[in-house]
Amino acid sequence: MRTLPLSVRVLPLRTLFAWIAFACLLLAGAAACAAPAAAHGPGEIALERGRIDGPxxxxxxxxxxxxxxxNRARADSRLIGVGFARIKAPRATGAPPVFWLPGGPxxxxxxSFGDNSESARSRLRSWLNFAEVGDLVIVEQRGYTVRGERLTAAYPASALDRPAALDDDIRAMREMARAAVAANPxxxxxGYTIADFAADVDDLRQALGYERISLFGGSFGSQWSLAVMRLYPQRVARAVLSGVEPLDNGYDLxxxxxxxxxxxxxxxDRDPALxxxxxxxxxxxxxxxLHERFAAGPVxxxxxxxxxRQREVALGAGDLQLALxxxxxxxAQxxxxxxxxxxxxxxxxxxxxVQQRAAGEIKLIGPLADSSLGVSAAREYRLRSDPALDWLGAWNFASNIASAPDWPTPDLGDAFRLPRRSDIPVLFVHGDWDTSTPVENTRELLPYFPNGRALVVHRGGHDGAFYLLRDAPEAxxxxxEFLRSGRDDGLPVEVDAALPKFDLPDFPAPAR
Structure with missing residues (x-):
């Protein structure tokens, strides 16, 4: 599950847009802003060089x-930019380059190349560690890239005087889809299907002169990687995927x-402080x-x-499902x-x-990519008959499925999204506390990869592979080593992450 319903989505982008404008000025020497598309043809790249401080x-x-x-199907379709970066290995390793595909969408x-924040420095340090494998290529996504366009859509505020209702969310999603299409004539x-995302990766592979590549992706990045493997299997040497999201699992059970x-x-429940x-x-x-309390009526x-400002908000059973x-x-929280x-x-x-029901913006490529993936009839049946619907509701999928006809991206069909055998060696790294892409995703997909391995991180959440393994240096x-040579003999089946220190409620414990 990559996105949440409109009822809980809060994405204030004004600050982000201001930062982008500043970054384009700050990083002019590294050409943070894309060169004009008119000077280039499809499949061509524009490159500039920069330098960062490594350890x-x-x-x-x-x-x-x-x-x-x-739109790749039309020769007269306009050109758009997709941002990427490459850090070449200091010495040849003989390994295919690693294409690092971020999540989201x-x-x-x-x-991160021009940001001095700790999160940016941490990301850069992690990228530099790939030098022992080979070249690293970071690829951004069409429609949301610092080197091209960032497509967004507005969604309206929701009423505070009544509880969240799924029918309202479906109506809002459909209205937003139609308004977004009308606002972008x-x-x-x-052209923003996940197949197009995958084709961008293969175009970049060719433009940089690589015969084969390895893939590294988490969450939507894993789904994007699976699309590349489905469409260009002969070009993928191996892959490491975390927070795994199969092509037919855009909506979690x-x-x-x-x-x-x-x-x-x-x-x-075993924490003495709780x-x-x-x-x-x-x-x-x-x-x-809580389920029984809110089923009886809202508060x-x-x-x-x-x-x-003083506000009154109605909270009901749907709000509780969204909160869960x-x-x-x-x-830990x-x-x-x-x-x-x-x-x-x-x-x-x-x-x-109150904040979540305010008007805001979403990244447009999210619902566009989701609509292109769609869902198989068998998967939708499992979703709509799932035994935990009473607890969590259909917020994870109902609005997306209902609004799919309102988005212009075509459904790629079961031939694309249903799992099938692949001989590509893949390491699946998954935390069993992951509530965004549950570990069952990996367990159901693994049988289709006879050369695949699963590494389950007990107490691991929805994180990238190396963050999940932060307490397991040998893993x-x-x-x-797997990325460099393909050898998997040193890989464990399971590792334990440290037990987190659970937060406590911010009030004294009630007397027994």
């Missing part, structure tokens, strides 16, 4: 723009998400009690919003959030909901 001294890199047709990463939005919550709850807050049945007992909470979905990314609601401390949650070393 052992200066490191040279290239940053560039790949020019591609917005809409994770733009090339700004100069663009061919049908509620029961798989719920199972990850149960695994988190099992550990939280014990005084736990009801009978522990964390999941609190979820059950109204008065809070002050970010501007200090949206508060699971950080496992989830039990305290649920226990606060159980003890009727709704204020922090209500302030979040990390084995992953680099």
């Amino acid at each position: 052992d001294g200066p490191v040279d890199y290239e940053i560039g723009t790949l020019y591609v047709r917005e 809409g994770l733009s990463v090339l700004g 100069d663009k061919d939005l049908s 509620p029961s798989h998400v719920f199972a990850a919550l149960q695994r988190i709850g099992f550990e939280a 014990a005084p807050y736990l009801p009978p049945g522990g964390s999941m007992g609190a979820v059950r009690a 109204r909470v008065r809070v002050r919003d970010a501007r200090g 979905l949206s508060h699971t990314d950080e496992a 989830w039990p305290a959030f649920i226990l606060s609601l159980y003890h009727r401390r709704y204020e922090a949650w209500a302030r979040e909901v 990390k070393k084995a992953v680099y």
